[in-house]
Amino acid sequence: MAPMTSQQTWSIAQLAEEHGVTHRTIRHYEELGLISPERRGTTRVFHRRDRIRLALILRGKRIGFPLEEIRKIVDMYDEQPGEAGQLSYLLDRIEDRRADLERRRQDIQDSLDELAELDRRCQADLAALRSPTHRQ
Structure with a gap:
């Protein structure tokens, strides 16, 4: 190269x-x-x-990041406050984005936990319905 x-x-x-x-x-x-x-x-x-x-x-x-946020970040490099301002702003956006993703991760984990519990209950109910002691 x-x-x-x-x-x-x-x-x-x-x-x-x-x-x-x-x-x-x-x-x-x-x-x-x-x-x-x-x-x-x-x-x-x-x-x-x-x-x-x-x-x-x-x-x-x-x-x-949305395109308008990206525009602001990349444009800051060429303008005042320059690279230091760009990096400070970017660090703030990273913190915001990380917090958003952590909230989403927790929401996903909560949903997976609920699904696991629902699956466990359904499996137990199905097993009970199939047991020979279950009366029709």
Whole structure:
């Protein structure tokens, strides 16, 4: 693999393959202004900044952030308060997201526990109905 230079560019096909997304997904992020590739005629030319932003967008989506939240986070890197502000804001969002996921995990565990109890009761009732001492 050749070393990455600041002049290196990528096509939409290369970025789509690298990140496992469709061309349509990348075009959608461009339409939303999340990435802004250079245009050479009808060809999109992606620079290092676009590639990094796309990776951040996809990471944000994987952990459940909405696109507007992702936009705010990636845009903060280029604006004041800069990287430190971006990281502080991101840490707050991570804490919120983690708390939300923990609540969801507890809800799922509670549901699984209820299902296990219901399963146990149904199995016991069925066994009782099938026992030879059960009268019809």
